[in-house]
Amino acid sequence: MATLVSERIGQFFLAGERLEYTEFGGGDRWVVLLHGQLMPRWMHEPLARAIAAEGFHVVILDLLGHGRSDRPTDPKEYSMTAFGEQVVALLDHLGAEQAVIGGTSLGANVSLEVADDAPERVRGLLLEMPVLDNALEAGLIAFGPLMFAARFLPFTVTTLRALTRMVPRGLVPFWAGIVLDTCNQQPGPMAAAIHGIFFGRIAPSSRRRKLITAPALVVGHPRDPIHPAADAAMLAEEMPNARFVAAHSILEWRARPARLNREAVEFVSRCWQATPAASRRTRKH
Numbered sequence: 001m002a003t004l005v006s007e008r009i010g011q012f013f014l015a016g017e018r019l020e021y022t023e024f025g026g027g028d029r030w031v032v033l034l035h036g037q038l039m040p041r042w043m044h045e046p047l048a049r050a051i052a053a054e055g056f057h058v059v060i061l062d063l064l065g066h067g068r069s070d071r072p073t074d075p076k077e078y079s080m081t082a083f084g085e086q087v088v089a090l091l092d093h094l095g096a097e098q099a100v101i102g103g104t105s106l107g108a109n110v111s112l113e114v115a116d117d118a119p120e121r122v123r124g125l126l127l128e129m130p131v132l133d134n135a136l137e138a139g140l141i142a143f144g145p146l147m148f149a150a151r152f153l154p155f156t157v158t159t160l161r162a163l164t165r166m167v168p169r170g171l172v173p174f175w176a177g178i179v180l181d182t183c184n185q186q187p188g189p190m191a192a193a194i195h196g197i198f199f200g201r202i203a204p205s206s207r208r209r210k211l212i213t214a215p216a217l218v219v220g221h222p223r224d225p226i227h228p229a230a231d232a233a234m235l236a237e238e239m240p241n242a243r244f245v246a247a248h249s250i251l252e253w254r255a256r257p258a259r260l261n262r263e264a265v266e267f268v269s270r271c272w273q274a275t276p277a278a279s280r281r282t283r284k285h
Contacts, residue, residue: 005052012093014086017077019069021061021090025052029272030099032087033060033126034107037143037197038190040067040181043104046174047253050261051268059099061090063110067181071189078196080203084113091121100271102126102264105227109203115212116204124271125216125242126264128253129227130235132203138225140198147194154187161185175254209238215274216242217267219260221250 008023022041031051033044041060048058062069063083087110091099100123101111108127115122131139149156164183172180203209216239220232229246236244245263247253253260 005049012090014089017064017070017072019062019064019086019090020067021059022048024048024058024060025056027055027057028096029056029268030091030094030096030123031056031058031126031268032090032099032101033058034063034083034087034101034103034110035060035066036103036105036107036129038066038182038185038193039178042067042181043178046257047261047264050257051265054265054269056268056272057096059090059094061087063106065189065193071186071193073188073192075192075195075199078193079200080109080113080197081117081201082196083110084117087111087114088118088121097121098123100124100126100268102128104128105131106197112203112209112212115214116208119212119214122214124267125212125214125218125239126267127216127232127235128219128247129221129224129250130203130218130231131227132231132235133206134228134230134234135226136202138228142226143194143198147191147198150185150187150191150194157185157187157190206238209235210240212239213241214239215267215271217245217263218242219245219247219253219263221247221252224250 005025010023011018011020033048035041035043041062044060048060052058063086065071065078087101098121101114102125103111108130111125111127115125160183164180167180169177218232218236220229222229233244236242247260
Protein backbone atom coordinates (compact mmCIF):
# COMPACT_ATOMS: atom_id res chain seq x y z
CA MET A 1 0.00 0.00 0.00
CA ALA A 2 1.20 3.52 -0.80
CA THR A 3 2.29 5.58 2.18
CA LEU A 4 -0.10 8.46 2.79
CA VAL A 5 1.75 11.77 2.44
CA SER A 6 0.82 15.03 0.80
CA GLU A 7 1.51 15.25 -2.93
CA ARG A 8 1.80 18.32 -5.17
CA ILE A 9 2.71 18.62 -8.85
CA GLY A 10 4.67 21.68 -9.97
CA GLN A 11 6.60 23.07 -12.89
CA PHE A 12 9.32 25.60 -13.67
CA PHE A 13 11.04 26.91 -16.78
CA LEU A 14 14.72 26.95 -17.62
CA ALA A 15 15.97 28.59 -20.84
CA GLY A 16 12.41 28.43 -22.19
CA GLU A 17 12.00 24.70 -21.52
CA ARG A 18 9.33 23.40 -19.13
CA LEU A 19 10.23 20.87 -16.43
CA GLU A 20 7.70 19.10 -14.23
CA TYR A 21 8.16 17.68 -10.74
CA THR A 22 6.18 16.25 -7.83
CA GLU A 23 6.64 17.06 -4.14
CA PHE A 24 5.90 14.66 -1.30
CA GLY A 25 5.67 15.80 2.32
CA GLY A 26 6.90 19.18 3.49
CA GLY A 27 9.45 21.04 5.57
CA ASP A 28 12.95 22.26 4.82
CA ARG A 29 14.83 18.95 4.92
CA TRP A 30 14.92 18.39 1.17
CA VAL A 31 15.57 15.25 -0.86
CA VAL A 32 15.63 15.19 -4.68
CA LEU A 33 15.33 11.86 -6.53
CA LEU A 34 16.19 11.47 -10.22
CA HIS A 35 15.08 8.74 -12.61
CA GLY A 36 16.95 6.42 -14.97
CA GLN A 37 17.50 7.08 -18.67
CA LEU A 38 14.24 7.30 -20.69
CA MET A 39 12.24 6.52 -17.55
CA PRO A 40 9.64 8.80 -15.89
CA ARG A 41 10.04 10.39 -12.49
CA TRP A 42 7.28 8.15 -11.12
CA MET A 43 9.73 5.27 -10.86
CA HIS A 44 10.81 6.87 -7.55
CA GLU A 45 7.32 7.44 -6.16
CA PRO A 46 7.46 4.47 -3.71
CA LEU A 47 10.84 5.53 -2.31
CA ALA A 48 9.78 9.18 -2.23
CA ARG A 49 6.73 8.30 -0.18
CA ALA A 50 8.76 6.14 2.19
CA ILE A 51 11.26 8.94 2.83
CA ALA A 52 8.58 11.65 3.07
CA ALA A 53 6.70 9.57 5.63
CA GLU A 54 9.69 10.05 7.95
CA GLY A 55 9.29 13.84 7.85
CA PHE A 56 11.36 14.83 4.82
CA HIS A 57 10.39 16.99 1.85
CA VAL A 58 10.98 14.83 -1.22
CA VAL A 59 10.89 15.97 -4.85
CA ILE A 60 10.98 13.77 -7.93
CA LEU A 61 11.87 15.54 -11.18
CA ASP A 62 11.45 14.71 -14.85
CA LEU A 63 14.71 15.83 -16.43
CA LEU A 64 14.49 17.41 -19.87
CA GLY A 65 13.46 14.84 -22.48
CA HIS A 66 11.81 12.56 -19.94
CA GLY A 67 8.35 11.99 -18.53
CA ARG A 68 6.14 15.06 -18.76
CA SER A 69 8.91 17.63 -19.14
CA ASP A 70 9.62 19.20 -22.53
CA ARG A 71 11.43 17.07 -25.12
CA PRO A 72 13.61 19.09 -27.50
CA THR A 73 15.06 17.37 -30.56
CA ASP A 74 18.51 18.98 -30.46
CA PRO A 75 21.19 16.63 -28.98
CA LYS A 76 23.05 19.67 -27.63
CA GLU A 77 20.21 20.14 -25.12
CA TYR A 78 21.12 16.85 -23.44
CA SER A 79 24.22 16.35 -21.31
CA MET A 80 25.08 15.45 -17.74
CA THR A 81 26.15 19.04 -17.20
CA ALA A 82 22.80 20.35 -18.48
CA PHE A 83 20.90 17.86 -16.32
CA GLY A 84 22.91 18.96 -13.29
CA GLU A 85 22.03 22.58 -14.03
CA GLN A 86 18.35 21.58 -14.14
CA VAL A 87 18.61 20.11 -10.64
CA VAL A 88 20.25 23.27 -9.29
CA ALA A 89 17.54 25.34 -11.01
CA LEU A 90 14.93 23.16 -9.29
CA LEU A 91 16.51 23.88 -5.90
CA ASP A 92 16.50 27.60 -6.70
CA HIS A 93 12.87 27.41 -7.76
CA LEU A 94 11.92 25.62 -4.54
CA GLY A 95 14.00 27.92 -2.34
CA ALA A 96 16.03 24.97 -1.06
CA GLU A 97 19.56 25.88 -0.02
CA GLN A 98 20.61 22.25 0.23
CA ALA A 99 19.21 18.80 -0.48
CA VAL A 100 20.17 15.18 -0.40
CA ILE A 101 20.45 14.44 -4.12
CA GLY A 102 20.08 10.94 -5.46
CA GLY A 103 18.91 8.77 -8.27
CA THR A 104 19.18 5.60 -10.27
CA SER A 105 21.56 5.03 -13.21
CA LEU A 106 21.32 8.31 -15.16
CA GLY A 107 19.98 9.91 -11.98
CA ALA A 108 23.04 8.76 -10.02
CA ASN A 109 25.40 10.26 -12.59
CA VAL A 110 23.47 13.54 -12.64
CA SER A 111 23.72 13.64 -8.84
CA LEU A 112 27.49 13.37 -9.15
CA GLU A 113 27.44 16.28 -11.58
CA VAL A 114 25.57 18.42 -9.05
CA ALA A 115 28.06 17.48 -6.33
CA ASP A 116 30.96 18.37 -8.62
CA ASP A 117 29.53 21.64 -9.92
CA ALA A 118 27.60 22.94 -6.88
CA PRO A 119 28.90 21.11 -3.79
CA GLU A 120 27.47 23.73 -1.45
CA ARG A 121 23.95 22.66 -2.49
CA VAL A 122 24.49 18.95 -1.70
CA ARG A 123 23.74 17.65 1.79
CA GLY A 124 24.37 14.05 0.76
CA LEU A 125 24.28 11.67 -2.22
CA LEU A 126 22.01 8.63 -2.54
CA LEU A 127 23.33 6.80 -5.59
CA GLU A 128 21.99 3.59 -7.11
CA MET A 129 23.60 1.92 -10.12
CA PRO A 130 26.06 4.63 -11.25
CA VAL A 131 27.30 4.21 -14.83
CA LEU A 132 31.06 4.65 -14.88
CA ASP A 133 34.22 3.16 -16.39
CA ASN A 134 33.17 -0.49 -16.45
CA ALA A 135 29.79 0.11 -18.11
CA LEU A 136 30.63 2.02 -21.28
CA GLU A 137 30.69 -0.89 -23.74
CA ALA A 138 27.50 -2.48 -22.43
CA GLY A 139 25.76 0.89 -22.41
CA LEU A 140 26.62 1.52 -26.04
CA ILE A 141 25.45 -1.98 -27.01
CA ALA A 142 22.16 -1.47 -25.17
CA PHE A 143 21.32 2.09 -26.20
CA GLY A 144 23.04 2.27 -29.60
CA PRO A 145 20.33 0.19 -31.32
CA LEU A 146 17.65 2.31 -29.65
CA MET A 147 19.22 5.48 -31.05
CA PHE A 148 19.53 3.85 -34.48
CA ALA A 149 15.87 2.79 -34.43
CA ALA A 150 14.70 6.22 -33.32
CA ARG A 151 16.79 7.97 -35.96
CA PHE A 152 16.39 5.68 -38.98
CA LEU A 153 13.35 3.51 -38.17
CA PRO A 154 11.10 5.99 -36.35
CA PHE A 155 7.96 3.96 -37.08
CA THR A 156 9.19 1.34 -34.62
CA VAL A 157 9.20 3.91 -31.82
CA THR A 158 5.86 5.46 -32.76
CA THR A 159 4.21 2.04 -33.16
CA LEU A 160 5.41 0.90 -29.74
CA ARG A 161 4.23 4.20 -28.26
CA ALA A 162 0.78 3.81 -29.80
CA LEU A 163 0.42 0.25 -28.52
CA THR A 164 1.55 0.99 -24.97
CA ARG A 165 -0.63 4.09 -24.69
CA MET A 166 -3.66 1.86 -25.24
CA VAL A 167 -3.05 0.03 -21.95
CA PRO A 168 -4.91 1.67 -19.00
CA ARG A 169 -2.30 2.30 -16.31
CA GLY A 170 -4.78 1.61 -13.53
CA LEU A 171 -5.18 -2.00 -14.66
CA VAL A 172 -1.52 -3.02 -14.44
CA PRO A 173 0.92 -3.34 -11.51
CA PHE A 174 2.98 -0.28 -10.63
CA TRP A 175 6.23 -1.37 -12.27
CA ALA A 176 4.43 -2.60 -15.37
CA GLY A 177 3.04 0.92 -15.66
CA ILE A 178 6.56 2.36 -15.36
CA VAL A 179 7.71 0.10 -18.21
CA LEU A 180 4.75 1.21 -20.32
CA ASP A 181 5.52 4.87 -19.60
CA THR A 182 9.17 4.30 -20.52
CA CYS A 183 7.98 3.03 -23.90
CA ASN A 184 6.04 6.27 -24.41
CA GLN A 185 8.81 7.88 -26.48
CA GLN A 186 8.97 10.16 -29.51
CA PRO A 187 11.63 9.30 -32.11
CA GLY A 188 13.29 12.72 -32.43
CA PRO A 189 13.69 13.54 -28.73
CA MET A 190 14.61 9.93 -27.91
CA ALA A 191 17.44 9.85 -30.45
CA ALA A 192 18.62 13.29 -29.36
CA ALA A 193 18.67 12.35 -25.67
CA ILE A 194 20.65 9.15 -26.20
CA HIS A 195 23.05 10.95 -28.56
CA GLY A 196 23.64 13.82 -26.16
CA ILE A 197 24.15 11.60 -23.12
CA PHE A 198 26.47 8.99 -24.61
CA PHE A 199 28.63 11.29 -26.70
CA GLY A 200 29.24 13.74 -23.88
CA ARG A 201 30.79 13.42 -20.44
CA ILE A 202 29.16 10.50 -18.65
CA ALA A 203 30.33 11.52 -15.18
CA PRO A 204 32.98 13.62 -13.44
CA SER A 205 36.44 12.11 -13.78
CA SER A 206 37.88 9.85 -11.11
CA ARG A 207 40.14 12.70 -10.02
CA ARG A 208 37.17 14.96 -9.45
CA ARG A 209 35.06 12.24 -7.83
CA LYS A 210 37.76 11.85 -5.19
CA LEU A 211 37.20 15.51 -4.24
CA ILE A 212 33.49 15.05 -3.51
CA THR A 213 33.29 15.19 0.28
CA ALA A 214 29.51 14.96 0.73
CA PRO A 215 28.28 11.87 2.60
CA ALA A 216 27.23 9.22 0.10
CA LEU A 217 25.38 5.92 0.08
CA VAL A 218 26.19 3.93 -3.07
CA VAL A 219 23.99 0.94 -3.96
CA GLY A 220 25.11 -1.63 -6.50
CA HIS A 221 23.93 -5.05 -7.52
CA PRO A 222 25.34 -8.08 -9.35
CA ARG A 223 24.75 -9.48 -12.83
CA ASP A 224 23.99 -6.22 -14.61
CA PRO A 225 26.58 -5.28 -17.27
CA ILE A 226 25.08 -1.83 -17.83
CA HIS A 227 25.31 -1.02 -14.11
CA PRO A 228 28.14 -3.27 -12.86
CA ALA A 229 28.56 -3.56 -9.11
CA ALA A 230 32.25 -2.87 -9.73
CA ASP A 231 31.41 0.70 -10.74
CA ALA A 232 29.36 1.27 -7.59
CA ALA A 233 32.05 -0.24 -5.35
CA MET A 234 34.77 1.78 -7.11
CA LEU A 235 32.79 5.00 -6.62
CA ALA A 236 32.31 4.26 -2.92
CA GLU A 237 36.08 3.76 -2.57
CA GLU A 238 36.88 6.95 -4.46
CA MET A 239 34.73 9.31 -2.41
CA PRO A 240 36.08 9.86 1.11
CA ASN A 241 32.71 9.80 2.91
CA ALA A 242 30.91 7.09 0.94
CA ARG A 243 29.57 3.70 1.95
CA PHE A 244 28.75 0.84 -0.41
CA VAL A 245 25.63 -1.30 0.04
CA ALA A 246 25.18 -4.42 -2.09
CA ALA A 247 21.66 -5.13 -3.30
CA HIS A 248 20.75 -8.78 -3.86
CA SER A 249 19.65 -8.04 -7.44
CA ILE A 250 18.37 -5.27 -9.67
CA LEU A 251 14.85 -6.26 -8.61
CA GLU A 252 15.32 -5.99 -4.84
CA TRP A 253 14.50 -2.30 -4.53
CA ARG A 254 11.47 -2.84 -6.80
CA ALA A 255 10.01 -6.11 -5.52
CA ARG A 256 11.23 -6.24 -1.88
CA PRO A 257 12.16 -2.65 -1.01
CA ALA A 258 12.02 -2.78 2.80
CA ARG A 259 15.75 -3.31 3.47
CA LEU A 260 17.02 -0.72 0.99
CA ASN A 261 14.28 1.76 1.88
CA ARG A 262 15.44 1.48 5.49
CA GLU A 263 19.05 2.08 4.43
CA ALA A 264 17.95 5.13 2.43
CA VAL A 265 15.85 6.62 5.22
CA GLU A 266 18.60 6.12 7.80
CA PHE A 267 21.15 7.69 5.45
CA VAL A 268 18.98 10.73 4.73
CA SER A 269 18.34 11.14 8.46
CA ARG A 270 22.08 11.10 9.22
CA CYS A 271 22.73 13.66 6.48
CA TRP A 272 20.27 16.09 7.99
CA GLN A 273 21.36 15.44 11.60
CA ALA A 274 25.02 16.15 10.83
CA THR A 275 26.53 19.60 10.75
CA PRO A 276 27.38 20.27 7.09
CA ALA A 277 31.06 20.36 6.30
CA ALA A 278 32.60 23.43 4.75
CA SER A 279 31.61 23.65 1.12
CA ARG A 280 34.19 22.70 -1.48
CA ARG A 281 34.39 25.12 -4.39
CA THR A 282 36.61 24.29 -7.33
CA ARG A 283 37.02 25.86 -10.73
CA LYS A 284 36.08 23.40 -13.45
CA HIS A 285 38.65 22.75 -16.16
